[in-house]
Amino acid sequence: MQVDATRRGAREAETLSIAFVVPLQGPTGLYGPSCLTCGQLAVEQLNAADGIAGRRVELVVVDAGRSPEAVAEEVGSLVDQGRVQAVAGWHISAVRVAITRRVGGRVVYAYAAMHEGRDDTPGVFMLGERPVNQLLPAVHWMREQLGVGRWAVVGNDYVFPRVTAATTRAALEDSAAEIVSETYVPLGTTDFRGVLDGLDPGRVDGVIMLLMGQDAVRFNRQFAGRGLSGSLVRLSPAVEENTLLGGGAGAHDGLYAAAAYFDGMGTAESTALSRDYHDRFGPWAPALNAVGESCYEAILFLARMGRVCGGVDVADVAAMTSGQFYDSPRGLLRLDGNLLNQDVYLAAARGLEFEVQQQIARTT
Structure with a gap:
Protein backbone atom coordinates (compact mmCIF):
# COMPACT_ATOMS: atom_id res chain seq x y z
CA MET A 1 0.00 0.00 0.00
CA ARG A 130 -11.72 44.32 -23.51
CA PRO A 131 -13.86 47.33 -24.52
CA VAL A 132 -10.93 49.70 -25.06
CA ASN A 133 -9.43 47.55 -27.82
CA GLN A 134 -12.53 45.72 -29.05
CA LEU A 135 -15.95 47.36 -28.86
CA LEU A 136 -14.90 51.02 -28.86
CA PRO A 137 -12.70 50.82 -31.99
CA ALA A 138 -15.49 48.85 -33.68
CA VAL A 139 -18.07 51.53 -32.86
CA HIS A 140 -15.76 54.22 -34.24
CA TRP A 141 -15.22 52.19 -37.43
CA MET A 142 -18.97 51.74 -37.87
CA ARG A 143 -19.47 55.48 -37.50
CA GLU A 144 -16.79 56.39 -40.02
CA GLN A 145 -17.51 53.70 -42.60
CA LEU A 146 -21.27 53.15 -42.29
CA GLY A 147 -22.56 56.31 -40.65
CA VAL A 148 -23.91 54.43 -37.63
CA GLY A 149 -24.09 56.82 -34.68
CA ARG A 150 -27.14 55.92 -32.56
CA TRP A 151 -26.93 52.60 -30.76
CA ALA A 152 -29.33 50.44 -28.77
CA VAL A 153 -27.63 47.99 -26.40
CA VAL A 154 -29.26 44.56 -25.98
CA GLY A 155 -27.42 42.36 -23.52
CA ASN A 156 -27.68 39.57 -21.01
CA ASP A 157 -28.19 40.72 -17.45
CA TYR A 158 -24.87 40.15 -15.68
CA VAL A 159 -21.66 42.03 -15.03
CA PHE A 160 -19.89 41.90 -18.42
CA PRO A 161 -22.69 43.37 -20.57
CA ARG A 162 -23.62 46.03 -18.04
CA VAL A 163 -20.05 47.19 -17.33
CA THR A 164 -19.14 47.05 -21.03
CA ALA A 165 -22.15 49.18 -21.93
CA ALA A 166 -21.36 51.68 -19.18
CA THR A 167 -17.74 51.91 -20.32
CA THR A 168 -18.84 52.41 -23.92
CA ARG A 169 -21.42 55.03 -22.99
CA ALA A 170 -18.83 57.04 -21.04
CA ALA A 171 -16.22 56.73 -23.80
CA LEU A 172 -18.66 57.99 -26.44
CA GLU A 173 -19.45 61.23 -24.61
CA ASP A 174 -18.59 64.25 -26.77
CA SER A 175 -18.26 62.00 -29.84
CA ALA A 176 -20.43 61.59 -32.93
CA ALA A 177 -21.82 58.29 -31.59
CA GLU A 178 -24.05 57.60 -28.59
CA ILE A 179 -25.96 54.87 -26.79
CA VAL A 180 -29.65 55.73 -26.98
CA SER A 181 -31.07 52.83 -24.97
CA GLU A 182 -30.06 49.76 -22.96
CA THR A 183 -32.08 46.58 -22.48
CA TYR A 184 -30.94 43.56 -20.45
CA VAL A 185 -32.52 40.11 -20.42
CA PRO A 186 -31.80 36.99 -18.34
CA LEU A 187 -29.47 34.32 -19.70
CA GLY A 188 -31.64 31.73 -21.40
CA THR A 189 -34.16 34.17 -22.87
CA THR A 190 -36.04 32.61 -25.78
CA ASP A 191 -38.60 35.27 -26.73
CA PHE A 192 -37.25 38.67 -27.82
CA ARG A 193 -40.52 40.14 -29.09
CA GLY A 194 -40.62 42.84 -26.42
CA VAL A 195 -37.02 43.81 -27.10
CA LEU A 196 -37.57 43.94 -30.85
CA ASP A 197 -40.70 46.05 -30.39
CA GLY A 198 -38.49 48.72 -28.83
CA LEU A 199 -36.04 48.90 -31.75
CA ASP A 200 -37.26 51.88 -33.75
CA PRO A 201 -35.15 52.56 -36.87
CA GLY A 202 -36.21 56.17 -36.54
CA ARG A 203 -34.39 56.45 -33.20
CA VAL A 204 -31.43 54.09 -33.61
CA ASP A 205 -29.08 53.04 -36.41
CA GLY A 206 -27.79 49.83 -34.92
CA VAL A 207 -27.77 47.32 -32.07
CA ILE A 208 -24.78 46.49 -29.89
CA MET A 209 -25.41 42.84 -29.02
CA LEU A 210 -24.00 41.77 -25.67
CA LEU A 211 -25.84 38.46 -25.79
CA MET A 212 -24.11 35.12 -25.25
CA GLY A 213 -24.39 31.82 -27.11
CA GLN A 214 -27.86 30.50 -27.73
CA ASP A 215 -29.42 33.79 -26.69
CA ALA A 216 -27.58 35.49 -29.56
CA VAL A 217 -28.73 32.74 -31.93
CA ARG A 218 -32.38 33.26 -31.00
CA PHE A 219 -32.10 37.05 -31.11
CA ASN A 220 -30.54 36.96 -34.59
CA ARG A 221 -33.24 34.67 -35.94
CA GLN A 222 -36.05 36.80 -34.54
CA PHE A 223 -34.34 40.04 -35.60
CA ALA A 224 -34.10 38.82 -39.18
CA GLY A 225 -37.63 37.44 -39.03
CA ARG A 226 -38.91 40.93 -38.19
CA GLY A 227 -37.21 42.26 -41.33
CA LEU A 228 -34.92 44.53 -39.30
CA SER A 229 -31.71 43.49 -41.07
CA GLY A 230 -32.30 45.97 -43.86
CA SER A 231 -32.63 49.00 -41.56
CA LEU A 232 -30.43 48.28 -38.52
CA VAL A 233 -26.89 46.91 -38.31
CA ARG A 234 -25.73 44.70 -35.46
CA LEU A 235 -22.34 44.70 -33.73
CA SER A 236 -21.14 42.10 -31.24
CA PRO A 237 -17.92 41.32 -29.35
CA ALA A 238 -19.18 37.78 -28.68
CA VAL A 239 -20.73 36.40 -31.88
CA GLU A 240 -18.51 33.75 -33.48
CA GLU A 241 -18.74 30.90 -36.00
CA ASN A 242 -20.89 28.62 -33.83
CA THR A 243 -23.43 31.41 -33.46
CA LEU A 244 -23.60 31.79 -37.24
CA LEU A 245 -24.13 28.05 -37.67
CA GLY A 246 -26.87 28.07 -35.04
CA GLY A 247 -28.68 31.04 -36.58
CA GLY A 248 -28.60 29.85 -40.17
CA ALA A 249 -27.40 31.65 -43.27
CA GLY A 250 -30.37 34.02 -43.52
CA ALA A 251 -30.13 35.54 -40.04
CA HIS A 252 -26.97 37.61 -40.31
CA ASP A 253 -27.25 40.31 -42.96
CA GLY A 254 -25.75 43.47 -41.51
CA LEU A 255 -24.10 41.64 -38.58
CA TYR A 256 -20.53 42.58 -37.59
CA ALA A 257 -18.24 41.08 -34.95
CA ALA A 258 -15.07 42.36 -33.31
CA ALA A 259 -12.53 39.85 -32.03
CA ALA A 260 -8.84 39.02 -31.88
CA TYR A 261 -9.38 35.78 -33.81
CA PHE A 262 -11.55 34.51 -36.63
CA ASP A 263 -11.20 31.19 -38.41
CA GLY A 264 -9.81 31.88 -41.86
CA MET A 265 -8.59 35.41 -41.15
CA GLY A 266 -5.49 34.54 -43.15
CA ASP A 343 -4.56 42.92 -32.40
CA VAL A 344 -8.33 43.07 -32.93
CA TYR A 345 -10.25 42.76 -36.19
CA LEU A 346 -13.71 43.71 -37.39
CA ALA A 347 -15.48 41.13 -39.55
CA ALA A 348 -18.79 41.04 -41.40
CA ALA A 349 -20.98 37.95 -41.38
CA ARG A 350 -21.37 36.41 -44.82
CA GLY A 351 -23.88 33.63 -44.40
CA LEU A 352 -22.18 31.09 -42.13
CA GLU A 353 -18.70 32.63 -42.26
CA PHE A 354 -16.93 35.87 -41.38
CA GLU A 355 -15.12 38.14 -43.78
CA VAL A 356 -12.52 40.32 -42.06
CA GLN A 357 -13.00 43.98 -42.99
CA GLN A 358 -10.16 45.68 -41.17
CA GLN A 359 -7.77 45.52 -38.26
CA ILE A 360 -9.15 48.01 -35.74
CA ALA A 361 -6.66 47.73 -32.86
CA ARG A 362 -2.97 46.87 -32.69
CA THR A 363 -0.73 45.39 -30.03
CA THR A 364 0.95 48.25 -28.17
Whole structure:
Protein backbone atom coordinates (compact mmCIF):
# COMPACT_ATOMS: atom_id res chain seq x y z
CA MET A 1 0.00 0.00 0.00
CA GLN A 2 2.82 2.39 0.89
CA VAL A 3 4.52 1.62 -2.45
CA ASP A 4 1.29 2.37 -4.33
CA ALA A 5 0.86 5.66 -2.46
CA THR A 6 4.48 6.59 -3.21
CA ARG A 7 4.00 5.86 -6.91
CA ARG A 8 0.77 7.84 -6.96
CA GLY A 9 2.46 10.77 -5.27
CA ALA A 10 5.34 10.68 -7.75
CA ARG A 11 2.93 10.64 -10.68
CA GLU A 12 1.00 13.59 -9.25
CA ALA A 13 4.25 15.51 -8.80
CA GLU A 14 5.10 14.87 -12.47
CA THR A 15 1.66 16.02 -13.69
CA LEU A 16 0.25 19.54 -13.82
CA SER A 17 -3.53 19.29 -13.54
CA ILE A 18 -5.57 22.26 -14.77
CA ALA A 19 -9.21 22.88 -13.91
CA PHE A 20 -10.50 23.52 -17.43
CA VAL A 21 -13.65 25.55 -16.87
CA VAL A 22 -15.78 25.67 -20.03
CA PRO A 23 -19.56 25.65 -20.64
CA LEU A 24 -21.16 22.33 -21.55
CA GLN A 25 -24.81 23.28 -21.04
CA GLY A 26 -27.10 26.28 -20.90
CA PRO A 27 -27.01 29.26 -23.27
CA THR A 28 -23.21 29.24 -23.56
CA GLY A 29 -23.03 25.46 -23.98
CA LEU A 30 -23.00 26.23 -27.70
CA TYR A 31 -19.29 26.97 -27.32
CA GLY A 32 -18.42 23.82 -25.36
CA PRO A 33 -17.34 21.43 -28.15
CA SER A 34 -14.98 24.02 -29.65
CA CYS A 35 -13.49 24.70 -26.21
CA LEU A 36 -12.90 21.01 -25.54
CA THR A 37 -11.20 20.26 -28.86
CA CYS A 38 -9.00 23.36 -28.69
CA GLY A 39 -8.00 22.52 -25.12
CA GLN A 40 -7.22 18.95 -26.12
CA LEU A 41 -5.06 20.14 -29.02
CA ALA A 42 -3.07 22.45 -26.76
CA VAL A 43 -2.42 19.69 -24.23
CA GLU A 44 -1.41 17.17 -26.90
CA GLN A 45 1.04 19.64 -28.42
CA LEU A 46 2.56 20.51 -25.04
CA ASN A 47 2.85 16.89 -23.94
CA ALA A 48 4.57 16.00 -27.22
CA ALA A 49 7.30 18.42 -26.09
CA ASP A 50 8.14 19.13 -22.43
CA GLY A 51 4.68 19.89 -21.05
CA ILE A 52 4.56 22.85 -18.68
CA ALA A 53 7.74 23.44 -16.68
CA GLY A 54 8.73 19.84 -17.35
CA ARG A 55 5.43 18.41 -16.08
CA ARG A 56 2.94 16.46 -18.14
CA VAL A 57 -0.34 18.40 -18.56
CA GLU A 58 -3.84 17.11 -17.97
CA LEU A 59 -7.19 18.87 -18.00
CA VAL A 60 -9.88 18.32 -15.39
CA VAL A 61 -13.03 19.53 -17.12
CA VAL A 62 -15.47 21.60 -15.06
CA ASP A 63 -18.83 22.47 -16.61
CA ALA A 64 -19.16 26.26 -16.53
CA GLY A 65 -22.72 26.20 -17.87
CA ARG A 66 -24.20 25.87 -14.39
CA SER A 67 -24.79 28.54 -11.77
CA PRO A 68 -21.67 30.54 -10.85
CA GLU A 69 -21.88 29.29 -7.26
CA ALA A 70 -21.95 25.62 -8.33
CA VAL A 71 -19.01 26.08 -10.68
CA ALA A 72 -16.97 27.92 -8.06
CA GLU A 73 -17.67 25.27 -5.46
CA GLU A 74 -16.45 22.47 -7.75
CA VAL A 75 -13.30 24.40 -8.63
CA GLY A 76 -12.76 25.22 -4.96
CA SER A 77 -13.09 21.58 -3.98
CA LEU A 78 -10.52 20.55 -6.60
CA VAL A 79 -8.10 23.19 -5.32
CA ASP A 80 -8.75 22.30 -1.66
CA GLN A 81 -7.94 18.64 -2.37
CA GLY A 82 -4.81 19.47 -4.36
CA ARG A 83 -6.25 17.83 -7.46
CA VAL A 84 -5.55 20.86 -9.66
CA GLN A 85 -2.70 23.35 -9.62
CA ALA A 86 -4.12 25.97 -12.00
CA VAL A 87 -7.41 27.16 -13.52
CA ALA A 88 -8.03 28.07 -17.16
CA GLY A 89 -10.86 28.33 -19.65
CA TRP A 90 -13.64 30.39 -21.20
CA HIS A 91 -16.76 31.25 -19.17
CA ILE A 92 -18.88 34.28 -18.48
CA SER A 93 -17.55 36.89 -16.06
CA ALA A 94 -20.18 36.06 -13.42
CA VAL A 95 -18.55 32.64 -13.16
CA ARG A 96 -15.09 34.22 -13.05
CA VAL A 97 -16.10 36.48 -10.18
CA ALA A 98 -17.45 33.49 -8.21
CA ILE A 99 -14.32 31.39 -8.85
CA THR A 100 -12.04 34.28 -7.87
CA ARG A 101 -13.99 34.78 -4.67
CA ARG A 102 -13.55 31.08 -3.83
CA VAL A 103 -9.91 30.39 -4.81
CA GLY A 104 -8.43 33.78 -5.75
CA GLY A 105 -4.78 34.14 -4.82
CA ARG A 106 -4.27 30.41 -4.24
CA VAL A 107 -3.71 29.19 -7.82
CA VAL A 108 -2.90 30.83 -11.13
CA TYR A 109 -6.05 31.54 -13.13
CA ALA A 110 -5.80 32.08 -16.92
CA TYR A 111 -9.14 33.63 -17.83
CA ALA A 112 -9.63 33.33 -21.58
CA ALA A 113 -12.82 35.29 -22.32
CA MET A 114 -13.30 38.88 -23.37
CA HIS A 115 -13.88 40.88 -20.23
CA GLU A 116 -14.90 44.21 -18.78
CA GLY A 117 -11.55 45.26 -17.29
CA ARG A 118 -8.80 44.55 -14.79
CA ASP A 119 -9.02 42.10 -11.89
CA ASP A 120 -6.11 42.62 -9.52
CA THR A 121 -6.47 39.32 -7.63
CA PRO A 122 -2.98 37.76 -7.31
CA GLY A 123 -2.44 35.06 -9.93
CA VAL A 124 -5.37 36.09 -12.16
CA PHE A 125 -4.48 36.84 -15.79
CA MET A 126 -7.15 38.37 -18.05
CA LEU A 127 -6.26 37.18 -21.54
CA GLY A 128 -9.24 38.24 -23.65
CA GLU A 129 -10.25 41.38 -25.44
CA ARG A 130 -11.72 44.32 -23.51
CA PRO A 131 -13.86 47.33 -24.52
CA VAL A 132 -10.93 49.70 -25.06
CA ASN A 133 -9.43 47.55 -27.82
CA GLN A 134 -12.53 45.72 -29.05
CA LEU A 135 -15.95 47.36 -28.86
CA LEU A 136 -14.90 51.02 -28.86
CA PRO A 137 -12.70 50.82 -31.99
CA ALA A 138 -15.49 48.85 -33.68
CA VAL A 139 -18.07 51.53 -32.86
CA HIS A 140 -15.76 54.22 -34.24
CA TRP A 141 -15.22 52.19 -37.43
CA MET A 142 -18.97 51.74 -37.87
CA ARG A 143 -19.47 55.48 -37.50
CA GLU A 144 -16.79 56.39 -40.02
CA GLN A 145 -17.51 53.70 -42.60
CA LEU A 146 -21.27 53.15 -42.29
CA GLY A 147 -22.56 56.31 -40.65
CA VAL A 148 -23.91 54.43 -37.63
CA GLY A 149 -24.09 56.82 -34.68
CA ARG A 150 -27.14 55.92 -32.56
CA TRP A 151 -26.93 52.60 -30.76
CA ALA A 152 -29.33 50.44 -28.77
CA VAL A 153 -27.63 47.99 -26.40
CA VAL A 154 -29.26 44.56 -25.98
CA GLY A 155 -27.42 42.36 -23.52
CA ASN A 156 -27.68 39.57 -21.01
CA ASP A 157 -28.19 40.72 -17.45
CA TYR A 158 -24.87 40.15 -15.68
CA VAL A 159 -21.66 42.03 -15.03
CA PHE A 160 -19.89 41.90 -18.42
CA PRO A 161 -22.69 43.37 -20.57
CA ARG A 162 -23.62 46.03 -18.04
CA VAL A 163 -20.05 47.19 -17.33
CA THR A 164 -19.14 47.05 -21.03
CA ALA A 165 -22.15 49.18 -21.93
CA ALA A 166 -21.36 51.68 -19.18
CA THR A 167 -17.74 51.91 -20.32
CA THR A 168 -18.84 52.41 -23.92
CA ARG A 169 -21.42 55.03 -22.99
CA ALA A 170 -18.83 57.04 -21.04
CA ALA A 171 -16.22 56.73 -23.80
CA LEU A 172 -18.66 57.99 -26.44
CA GLU A 173 -19.45 61.23 -24.61
CA ASP A 174 -18.59 64.25 -26.77
CA SER A 175 -18.26 62.00 -29.84
CA ALA A 176 -20.43 61.59 -32.93
CA ALA A 177 -21.82 58.29 -31.59
CA GLU A 178 -24.05 57.60 -28.59
CA ILE A 179 -25.96 54.87 -26.79
CA VAL A 180 -29.65 55.73 -26.98
CA SER A 181 -31.07 52.83 -24.97
CA GLU A 182 -30.06 49.76 -22.96
CA THR A 183 -32.08 46.58 -22.48
CA TYR A 184 -30.94 43.56 -20.45
CA VAL A 185 -32.52 40.11 -20.42
CA PRO A 186 -31.80 36.99 -18.34
CA LEU A 187 -29.47 34.32 -19.70
CA GLY A 188 -31.64 31.73 -21.40
CA THR A 189 -34.16 34.17 -22.87
CA THR A 190 -36.04 32.61 -25.78
CA ASP A 191 -38.60 35.27 -26.73
CA PHE A 192 -37.25 38.67 -27.82
CA ARG A 193 -40.52 40.14 -29.09
CA GLY A 194 -40.62 42.84 -26.42
CA VAL A 195 -37.02 43.81 -27.10
CA LEU A 196 -37.57 43.94 -30.85
CA ASP A 197 -40.70 46.05 -30.39
CA GLY A 198 -38.49 48.72 -28.83
CA LEU A 199 -36.04 48.90 -31.75
CA ASP A 200 -37.26 51.88 -33.75
CA PRO A 201 -35.15 52.56 -36.87
CA GLY A 202 -36.21 56.17 -36.54
CA ARG A 203 -34.39 56.45 -33.20
CA VAL A 204 -31.43 54.09 -33.61
CA ASP A 205 -29.08 53.04 -36.41
CA GLY A 206 -27.79 49.83 -34.92
CA VAL A 207 -27.77 47.32 -32.07
CA ILE A 208 -24.78 46.49 -29.89
CA MET A 209 -25.41 42.84 -29.02
CA LEU A 210 -24.00 41.77 -25.67
CA LEU A 211 -25.84 38.46 -25.79
CA MET A 212 -24.11 35.12 -25.25
CA GLY A 213 -24.39 31.82 -27.11
CA GLN A 214 -27.86 30.50 -27.73
CA ASP A 215 -29.42 33.79 -26.69
CA ALA A 216 -27.58 35.49 -29.56
CA VAL A 217 -28.73 32.74 -31.93
CA ARG A 218 -32.38 33.26 -31.00
CA PHE A 219 -32.10 37.05 -31.11
CA ASN A 220 -30.54 36.96 -34.59
CA ARG A 221 -33.24 34.67 -35.94
CA GLN A 222 -36.05 36.80 -34.54
CA PHE A 223 -34.34 40.04 -35.60
CA ALA A 224 -34.10 38.82 -39.18
CA GLY A 225 -37.63 37.44 -39.03
CA ARG A 226 -38.91 40.93 -38.19
CA GLY A 227 -37.21 42.26 -41.33
CA LEU A 228 -34.92 44.53 -39.30
CA SER A 229 -31.71 43.49 -41.07
CA GLY A 230 -32.30 45.97 -43.86
CA SER A 231 -32.63 49.00 -41.56
CA LEU A 232 -30.43 48.28 -38.52
CA VAL A 233 -26.89 46.91 -38.31
CA ARG A 234 -25.73 44.70 -35.46
CA LEU A 235 -22.34 44.70 -33.73
CA SER A 236 -21.14 42.10 -31.24
CA PRO A 237 -17.92 41.32 -29.35
CA ALA A 238 -19.18 37.78 -28.68
CA VAL A 239 -20.73 36.40 -31.88
CA GLU A 240 -18.51 33.75 -33.48
CA GLU A 241 -18.74 30.90 -36.00
CA ASN A 242 -20.89 28.62 -33.83
CA THR A 243 -23.43 31.41 -33.46
CA LEU A 244 -23.60 31.79 -37.24
CA LEU A 245 -24.13 28.05 -37.67
CA GLY A 246 -26.87 28.07 -35.04
CA GLY A 247 -28.68 31.04 -36.58
CA GLY A 248 -28.60 29.85 -40.17
CA ALA A 249 -27.40 31.65 -43.27
CA GLY A 250 -30.37 34.02 -43.52
CA ALA A 251 -30.13 35.54 -40.04
CA HIS A 252 -26.97 37.61 -40.31
CA ASP A 253 -27.25 40.31 -42.96
CA GLY A 254 -25.75 43.47 -41.51
CA LEU A 255 -24.10 41.64 -38.58
CA TYR A 256 -20.53 42.58 -37.59
CA ALA A 257 -18.24 41.08 -34.95
CA ALA A 258 -15.07 42.36 -33.31
CA ALA A 259 -12.53 39.85 -32.03
CA ALA A 260 -8.84 39.02 -31.88
CA TYR A 261 -9.38 35.78 -33.81
CA PHE A 262 -11.55 34.51 -36.63
CA ASP A 263 -11.20 31.19 -38.41
CA GLY A 264 -9.81 31.88 -41.86
CA MET A 265 -8.59 35.41 -41.15
CA GLY A 266 -5.49 34.54 -43.15
CA THR A 267 -2.54 35.54 -40.97
CA ALA A 268 0.43 33.18 -40.80
CA GLU A 269 -0.18 32.49 -37.11
CA SER A 270 -3.92 31.79 -37.46
CA THR A 271 -3.35 29.61 -40.53
CA ALA A 272 -0.93 27.40 -38.58
CA LEU A 273 -3.50 26.77 -35.85
CA SER A 274 -6.24 26.07 -38.39
CA ARG A 275 -4.04 23.55 -40.17
CA ASP A 276 -3.10 21.76 -36.94
CA TYR A 277 -6.69 21.78 -35.72
CA HIS A 278 -8.24 20.32 -38.85
CA ASP A 279 -5.41 17.82 -39.34
CA ARG A 280 -6.06 16.55 -35.81
CA PHE A 281 -9.88 16.57 -35.71
CA GLY A 282 -10.88 16.36 -39.36
CA PRO A 283 -13.34 18.26 -41.55
CA TRP A 284 -16.33 17.70 -39.22
CA ALA A 285 -14.64 19.08 -36.12
CA PRO A 286 -16.46 21.68 -34.01
CA ALA A 287 -16.09 25.15 -35.45
CA LEU A 288 -12.73 26.78 -34.83
CA ASN A 289 -13.53 30.22 -33.46
CA ALA A 290 -12.50 32.97 -31.07
CA VAL A 291 -13.94 31.20 -28.02
CA GLY A 292 -12.22 27.87 -28.68
CA GLU A 293 -8.98 29.58 -29.69
CA SER A 294 -9.03 31.57 -26.46
CA CYS A 295 -8.99 28.27 -24.52
CA TYR A 296 -5.99 27.12 -26.56
CA GLU A 297 -4.45 30.52 -25.82
CA ALA A 298 -4.99 30.20 -22.06
CA ILE A 299 -3.27 26.83 -21.80
CA LEU A 300 -0.32 27.99 -23.89
CA PHE A 301 -0.11 31.06 -21.68
CA LEU A 302 0.40 28.76 -18.68
CA ALA A 303 3.16 27.02 -20.64
CA ARG A 304 4.84 30.35 -21.31
CA MET A 305 4.55 31.20 -17.63
CA GLY A 306 6.25 27.91 -16.83
CA ARG A 307 9.14 28.77 -19.13
CA VAL A 308 9.53 32.33 -17.84
CA CYS A 309 8.89 31.70 -14.15
CA GLY A 310 10.02 28.11 -13.72
CA GLY A 311 6.55 27.07 -12.54
CA VAL A 312 2.93 28.16 -12.30
CA ASP A 313 2.50 28.60 -8.57
CA VAL A 314 1.16 32.00 -7.51
CA ALA A 315 4.50 32.59 -5.79
CA ASP A 316 6.25 32.16 -9.15
CA VAL A 317 4.29 34.73 -11.14
CA ALA A 318 6.25 37.76 -9.95
CA ALA A 319 8.76 36.82 -12.65
CA MET A 320 6.03 37.27 -15.28
CA THR A 321 6.86 40.94 -15.68
CA SER A 322 4.80 43.43 -17.67
CA GLY A 323 5.91 44.37 -21.17
CA GLN A 324 6.77 40.93 -22.49
CA PHE A 325 5.95 40.24 -26.14
CA TYR A 326 5.24 36.79 -27.54
CA ASP A 327 3.61 35.17 -30.56
CA SER A 328 0.35 33.24 -30.63
CA PRO A 329 -2.36 32.29 -33.15
CA ARG A 330 -3.69 35.81 -32.57
CA GLY A 331 -0.38 37.31 -33.66
CA LEU A 332 1.91 39.38 -31.47
CA LEU A 333 0.75 39.74 -27.86
CA ARG A 334 2.07 41.99 -25.11
CA LEU A 335 1.59 41.43 -21.40
CA ASP A 336 0.42 44.61 -19.68
CA GLY A 337 0.28 43.84 -15.98
CA ASN A 338 -2.17 40.95 -15.86
CA LEU A 339 -3.85 41.93 -19.17
CA LEU A 340 -2.94 41.12 -22.76
CA ASN A 341 -2.72 43.72 -25.49
CA GLN A 342 -3.54 42.17 -28.85
CA ASP A 343 -4.56 42.92 -32.40
CA VAL A 344 -8.33 43.07 -32.93
CA TYR A 345 -10.25 42.76 -36.19
CA LEU A 346 -13.71 43.71 -37.39
CA ALA A 347 -15.48 41.13 -39.55
CA ALA A 348 -18.79 41.04 -41.40
CA ALA A 349 -20.98 37.95 -41.38
CA ARG A 350 -21.37 36.41 -44.82
CA GLY A 351 -23.88 33.63 -44.40
CA LEU A 352 -22.18 31.09 -42.13
CA GLU A 353 -18.70 32.63 -42.26
CA PHE A 354 -16.93 35.87 -41.38
CA GLU A 355 -15.12 38.14 -43.78
CA VAL A 356 -12.52 40.32 -42.06
CA GLN A 357 -13.00 43.98 -42.99
CA GLN A 358 -10.16 45.68 -41.17
CA GLN A 359 -7.77 45.52 -38.26
CA ILE A 360 -9.15 48.01 -35.74
CA ALA A 361 -6.66 47.73 -32.86
CA ARG A 362 -2.97 46.87 -32.69
CA THR A 363 -0.73 45.39 -30.03
CA THR A 364 0.95 48.25 -28.17
